[in-house]
Amino acid sequence: MSDHENQEQFEGLLSRYEPVIGLEVHCQLKTESKLFCSCKTQFGALANQNTCPVCLGLPGVLPFLNHQVVDYAIRMAIAIGATVREKSVFARKQYFYPDLPKGYQITQYDLPYCENGHLALNSGRVIPIERIHMEEDAGKSIHGDNASYVDLNRAGIPLLEIVSAPALRSPLEAHEYLRKLRAIVRYLDISDGNMEEGSIRCDANVSIRRRGVKELGVRTEIKNLNSFKNVERAITYEIIRQADLLDSGTAVKQVTLLFDAASGRTQVMRSKEDSPDYRYFPDPDLGLVQIDQARLEAVRATLTELPVQKAKRFHEVFGLTDADALQLTDEKELALFFEDVLSRVSPIVPAKIVANWILTEYLREHNNRQWTWPATIVTPESFAQLLRALCEGTLSGKMAKMVFDEMASTGANASEIIKLRGLLQINDADEIRAVVAQVVREHADQVALYLTGKQKVFGFLVGQVLRLSQGRFNPGMVNDCLKEAIHESSAKN
Amino acid sequence: MAAIDPTTLKASELAAAVNRGELRAGSVADHYLNRVETLHPLFNCHIHWDKAEVRNELEKQIDAIEVARYAKKYLPLAGVPISIKDNIMVEGQIAACASRLLAPHRAAYDATVIQKLKAAGALLIGRTNMDEFAMGSSNENSAFGPVHNPWNRRHVAGGSSGGSAAAVAGSLVPLALGSDTGGSIRQPASFCGVYGLKPTYGRVSRYGLVAFGSSLDQIGPLARNVEDLALLYDVLAGPDGRDSTASQRVPLPTQLALPSGNLKGLRVATIREFMGEGLDSEVRKSLESALETMRQLGAETVEVSLPHLAASIPVYYILATAEASSNLARFDGVRYGARSQKPGLNLKEMYLQTRSEGFGREVKQRIMLGTYVLSAGYYDAYYNRAARMREVIKREMEGVFEKEGVHVLVSPTAPTTAFELGQKTQDSLSMYLSDVYTLAANLAGIPAMSQPMGKDSKGLPIGLQLMGPSFAEERLLQVAYQFERHQPPMGVPDLIPSQL
Ligand SMILES: [Zn+2]
Numbered sequence: 001m002s003d004h005e006n007q008e009q010f011e012g013l014l015s016r017y018e019p020v021i022g023l024e025v026h027c028q029l030k031t032e033s034k035l036f037c038s039c040k041t042q043f044g045a046l047a048n049q050n051t052c053p054v055c056l057g058l059p060g061v062l063p064f065l066n067h068q069v070v071d072y073a074i075r076m077a078i079a080i081g082a083t084v085r086e087k088s089v090f091a092r093k094q095y096f097y098p099d100l101p102k103g104y105q106i107t108q109y110d111l112p113y114c115e116n117g118h119l120a121l122n123s124g125r126v127i128p129i130e131r132i133h134m135e136e137d138a139g140k141s142i143h144g145d146n147a148s149y150v151d152l153n154r155a156g157i158p159l160l161e162i163v164s165a166p167a168l169r170s171p172l173e174a175h176e177y178l179r180k181l182r183a184i185v186r187y188l189d190i191s192d193g194n195m196e197e198g199s200i201r202c203d204a205n206v207s208i209r210r211r212g213v214k215e216l217g218v219r220t221e222i223k224n225l226n227s228f229k230n231v232e233r234a235i236t237y238e239i240i241r242q243a244d245l246l247d248s249g250t251a252v253k254q255v256t257l258l259f260d261a262a263s264g265r266t267q268v269m270r271s272k273e274d275s276p277d278y279r280y281f282p283d284p285d286l287g288l289v290q291i292d293q294a295r296l297e298a299v300r301a302t303l304t305e306l307p308v309q310k311a312k313r314f315h316e317v318f319g320l321t322d323a324d325a326l327q328l329t330d331e332k333e334l335a336l337f338f339e340d341v342l343s344r345v346s347p348i349v350p351a352k353i354v355a356n357w358i359l360t361e362y363l364r365e366h367n368n369r370q371w372t373w374p375a376t377i378v379t380p381e382s383f384a385q386l387l388r389a390l391c392e393g394t395l396s397g398k399m400a401k402m403v404f405d406e407m408a409s410t411g412a413n414a415s416e417i418i419k420l421r422g423l424l425q426i427n428d429a430d431e432i433r434a435v436v437a438q439v440v441r442e443h444a445d446q447v448a449l450y451l452t453g454k455q456k457v458f459g460f461l462v463g464q465v466l467r468l469s470q471g472r473f474n475p476g477m478v479n480d481c482l483k484e485a486i487h488e489s490s491a492k493n
Numbered sequence: 494m495a496a497i498d499p500t501t502l503k504a505s506e507l508a509a510a511v512n513r514g515e516l517r518a519g520s521v522a523d524h525y526l527n528r529v530e531t532l533h534p535l536f537n538c539h540i541h542w543d544k545a546e547v548r549n550e551l552e553k554q555i556d557a558i559e560v561a562r563y564a565k566k567y568l569p570l571a572g573v574p575i576s577i578k579d580n581i582m583v584e585g586q587i588a589a590c591a592s593r594l595l596a597p598h599r600a601a602y603d604a605t606v607i608q609k610l611k612a613a614g615a616l617l618i619g620r621t622n623m624d625e626f627a628m629g630s631s632n633e634n635s636a637f638g639p640v641h642n643p644w645n646r647r648h649v650a651g652g653s654s655g656g657s658a659a660a661v662a663g664s665l666v667p668l669a670l671g672s673d674t675g676g677s678i679r680q681p682a683s684f685c686g687v688y689g690l691k692p693t694y695g696r697v698s699r700y701g702l703v704a705f706g707s708s709l710d711q712i713g714p715l716a717r718n719v720e721d722l723a724l725l726y727d728v729l730a731g732p733d734g735r736d737s738t739a740s741q742r743v744p745l746p747t748q749l750a751l752p753s754g755n756l757k758g759l760r761v762a763t764i765r766e767f768m769g770e771g772l773d774s775e776v777r778k779s780l781e782s783a784l785e786t787m788r789q790l791g792a793e794t795v796e797v798s799l800p801h802l803a804a805s806i807p808v809y810y811i812l813a814t815a816e817a818s819s820n821l822a823r824f825d826g827v828r829y830g831a832r833s834q835k836p837g838l839n840l841k842e843m844y845l846q847t848r849s850e851g852f853g854r855e856v857k858q859r860i861m862l863g864t865y866v867l868s869a870g871y872y873d874a875y876y877n878r879a880a881r882m883r884e885v886i887k888r889e890m891e892g893v894f895e896k897e898g899v900h901v902l903v904s905p906t907a908p909t910t911a912f913e914l915g916q917k918t919q920d921s922l923s924m925y926l927s928d929v930y931t932l933a934a935n936l937a938g939i940p941a942m943s944q945p946m947g948k949d950s951k952g953l954p955i956g957l958q959l960m961g962p963s964f965a966e967e968r969l970l971q972v973a974y975q976f977e978r979h980q981p982p983m984g985v986p987d988l989i990p991s992q993l
Contacts, residue, residue: 053602057823059595060582060604060701062736092819094867096844103822150827279867281876284708284816286737 010236014170017208017246019239020216021174022166023231025181026159027191028137028199029072034156035136036063036106041158043197047142047151055156057101062285065090069158072190073113073134074291074299076160079184079306080129082117084296087288090134093278098150099139107135107161109280113289119164119184120308121176122326128165134289135159160191166205166216171235175228178202179330183307186332195227202231206238208246217242218252222259222266234259238266310335318342318351327359333373334358337380344384349391357387361401365408377411378404385414394418394425396475427474429481432465435473436481439464440489451490458482499524504573504667504721508614511558511572518558518572522551522616525574529619529665532988535646538659539619540579540637541587550585551616558614568614569728575610575668576619576660580627581712582701583607583617590703591635592625594830594851604701605733606670606712613728621656621669625853626821627677627705629653630927633918634855641914642685643986644953648911651681651927654715658685661715663988668725669715674706675809676906676931678713679943683906683956686945686983688722688973689715691931693963694938695740698733704820706813707738709935719944719974723747726966740964747967749974756975757791762899765798767930773909775949780905783946783957786979787903797893797902801886802933806925808886809932811866811879818863824851858921883936890937894962901972904930906943906956930958940966944973945983954983 034041037054054061077084091109112133120126139155141148162181168174182200185191192199207219222238225231237259242252256275257266305313307329314325314335329335342354362383371377386403389395395403395418406417418424426432439461440447450457465478499507499521510516526544533539561568577583580590582600584607589595603611610617624634632640632655640655642648643663650659654671658681661669671678673691682689690713697712704710714725730744763784768777784794826832826847833846852860866875893899907927917924934941939960946957957976959969 056828058601058829059588059590059598059703059823060580060600062700062704062738064735064737094819094822096822096825096841098827098840101823101828103825104819277869279819279864279869279872281815281819281867281872284706284738285704 013243017243018211020166020207021168022205023164024203025162026201027185029158029190030192031068031158033066035066035069035158036156045153050153071299075188075190077114078300079188080117080119082114084291085113087290088113090283090286091280092283093280095276099141101155106283108133119180127167127177130163130165132160132162171232174235175232187306204235206235208239208242218254220255220257222257224258230261233264320355324355337375340380341384345387349387361404378407382413396425399471425474426472432473432477432481435465435468436485440485447486500528500664505724508571508573512567514562518555521572525618532663532665536641536643536659537638538622538640538656540622542619547618571614574616574618574666576621576666577670578654578657578672579620579623580703590626591623591637593636594824597831598829605698606729609728621660623656624653625856627653627672627674628855628859630924634853639914642911647913649914651684653677655681657715658682658687661687661717671715672702672712674709675935676928679906679931682715682943684911686954687715687717688944690722690726690942692966693940695738697729698736698739700733700735706816709813719977723749723970747970751971755791756787759792760898760900761787761792761794762797762902764904765796766802767904771908776905776955779947779955790975799889801889804882805932805936808879808882811875814859814863815867815876818860821860887937902960904958906958910949910953910955934960939963940969942969
């Protein structure tokens with residue numbers, strides 16, 4: 001079946017069933033040190049290098065709360081307009097696994113630090129965020145050559161678990177929600193927000209119900225979704241699977257599923273009956289987490305603009321369309337790139353042109369060539385040079401695109417390329433007139449045709465002039481000179 | 494000057510002599526190591542003990558003490574030998590909690606109290622036997638065999654810090670560290686006729702103490718007199734950035750002597766609920782005469798009622814086992830300790846087998862009990878109710894100090910003197926009842942100590958428990974100091990002849 005047919009079938013399904021989706025997002029915080037010890041959090045260290053007695057869970061050690069984590073957590077709470085609990089509690093979630101050194105994970109359970117936030121989608125729909133809590137990450141098990149190994153570098157790295165209400169209604173909405181969350185943590189500078197490296201991990205709760213029905217269907221939980229694409233794929237697969245079950249009169253079972261990215265399918269990990277009893281209880285080694293109003297305000301004072309606020313400003317101050325403003329602010333670095341370029345070209349180049357060029361030319365190359373931020377191949381200064389040359393009239397639009405292509409492929413500066421290629425637009429009327437005269441002479445037939453009223457021929461003649469100038473003549477001036485020359489020649493005859 | 498026998502000196506005198514250069518730390522160490530070598534097999538109070546290894550490890554510390562002396566730097570515990578309970582981390586030394594499971598484990602770091610002891614010039618001369626993971630009241634739950642009471646080898650030393658109490662009682666060391674979750678310093682101190690203090694929860698850092706009941710555990714000192722007890726307590730107490738439950742208050746050095754030299758103005762209260770059933774008549778008599786001594790010293794004695802203390806045994810065994818079941822989860826054979834060597838085990842079987850082989854009966858019993866009270870469907874009925882009840886007990890005890898003007902609560906430390914080895918091992922409940930008077934201080938988090946107040950007709954020591962409001966350690970020590978001065982001396986147990 002083609003993608004198109006698949007799509008149509010899925011939409012048909014959606015007309016009968018309404019998906020109800022909630023996401024649990026685990027976001028690794030990029031604090032200097034771990035949640036309960038002073039070990040470093042940076043990636044790429046040798047196995048078990050970033051460990052100490054505390055995060056190894058050696059006998060006798062005690063956790064000690066890293067307050068930078070709490071400050072980062074507060075930033076997130078403020079960003080989603082949530083309530084921060086004045087006194088929250090760390091609890092132990094208990095289970096046995098080799099990468100869990102203490103036999104329990106320190107997390108927050110019935111008294112999380114943050115509740116009742118929300119996040120608006122581009123459609124204007126507001127998704128409630130039920131809670132956020134702080135917790136420590138587990139280590140990593142590595143299986144191979146007939147043995148298993150444990151790397152505890154990740155053990156104790158701080159996480160925020162962000163739990164949405166089951167308010168998302170399609171795989172696309174889930175994708176958008178996740179992207180927006182990621183944008184927020186990156187704007188707040190509290191996480192790398194990189195799904196592929198695991199700094200954002202996502203579980204999805206999915207159920208469906210017949211359109212018009214109020215009660216929720218039986219939900220399944222999909223674990224291990226490690227890319228935006230897989231979140232969408234897994235949820236779509238699961239909706240179809242559940243719809244097929246219901247259509248054939250079979251009940252959906254409450255199970256935990258694993259998504260297998262290779263096959264694109266979900267498979268049962270465990271049923272509800274097998275779900276472990278984590279025996280949560282308050283961790284006696286840690287007192288209450290106290291966050292008073294003063295601390296909240298102190299963190300609030302350090303916050304910079306969030307995506308929504310930035311988009312609003314781009315729209316109001318720079319006159320960008322809502323769509324452009326939203327797209328530009330979708331990623332923090334993109335918005336910063338825009339602002340950087342704009343500050344270098346203002347007021348010569350209007351904001352709208354900067355936005356257009358970034359959203360079309362720049363983003364296309366950025367995505368095709370898989371550039372990362374911050375921009376190093378095409379720097380803000382180089383891009384600014386290009387746009388200045390365009391608006392000052394030294395480059396035509398077409399030339400500007402040519403120059404940009406070369407900037408993208410070679411990484412050279414716009415001004416260097418313009419100089420090196422002698423690409424400056426020629427505005428010298430005499431030079432243009434000479435070539436125009438030559439074209440008029442060589443294409444006397446076409447000129448005659450034009451004079452009989454065939455307007456189209458004019459374009460051909462302009463093209464000939466530009467071709468001879470290798471695109472460097474100012475097209476407006478070529479127009480004027482050509483008209484002038486044709487009129488002169490007709491007057492002569 | 495005649496050679497001083499360091500084993501006859503108080504810790505305070507020993508430290509003074511070493512600081513003055515009248516005694517060399519090295520010779521103190523040798524004296525004591527010889528004594529431990531001769532005597533500890535009698536009582537089994539030290540475990541993993543190897544004289545040569547200990548002596549070798551002491552070299553560095555002995556040098557450091559010499560250096561300090563030349564620099565005229567006074568070290569409060571210069572050259573004072575001390576034994577450490579086997580659940581406290583000393584870098585490089587075995588720390589097994591007297592468990593088969595942890596027998597191969599050597600500590601990777603020093604506990605905060607150990608750092609303090611080393612900095613104070615103490616000589617760490619051995620690790621003391623204990624009930625496995627501090628779970629027990631007789632020191633019979635040790636994978637390394639029971640400790641014998643120095644006053645009578647057929648009797649238990651008490652627990653769980655039985656090795657520490659016996660080592661101090663037998664003058665194998667002047668000082669020892671214990672830990673107290675429900676009476677584990679005070680009850681063996683009582684059984685062995687020595688002094689033991691459980692500080693206020695949070696007064697001494699728990700960093701480096703293998704957790705049993707994290708909300709109840711405290712490390713504390715054992716000694717043969719109040720002065721030495723206070724000396725060691727002063728070294729141990731204080732804030733610690735590695736323990737978030739440690740108090741930030743900086744303690745002042747304890748002043749033992751009261752200007753009046755008596756107990757005038759002191760309101761001492763007995764607890765009605767502790768004077769009833771189960772209390773041995775000789776112990777009761779001893780308490781009554783202790784009260785009389787206090788009255789003679791000018792104290793006013795009253796009786797208070799703390800009705801909710803009746804719940805302290807169930808509340809304690811629910812909370813302590815719940816926390817223990819979680820704290821002991823890390824002993825799974827994955828990273829350290831004795832992993833089961835049975836071939837062909839999968840992961841789950843390895844966990845089960847390692848823990849089945851490694852833990853003793855009492856530890857397993859408590860892990861199961863603790864797991865049960867935290868389980869879905871039982872949490873509210875057990876853990877939650879017990880946690881609420883604990884608050885009631887805590888407020889009730891605080892109320893006695895705050896509203897009724899009581900300065901010190903007194904009781905026997907234990908309902909009986911040391912019982913015979915094997916007498917209670919088949920009956921958990923009667924064993925648990927030997928902690929009936931000590932649990933309340935852990936539940937309330939308040940300081941409590943035990944000091945000798947006499948002997949029974951069998952010549953076994955009887956302990957007096959003093960309890961005070963939070964951070965009133967100094968008051969307890971002052972009262973104990975006055976009382977000690979008006980008590981006939983305990984004497985020393987007759988260690989060698991009759992008992993062999
Ligand atoms: Zn660490």
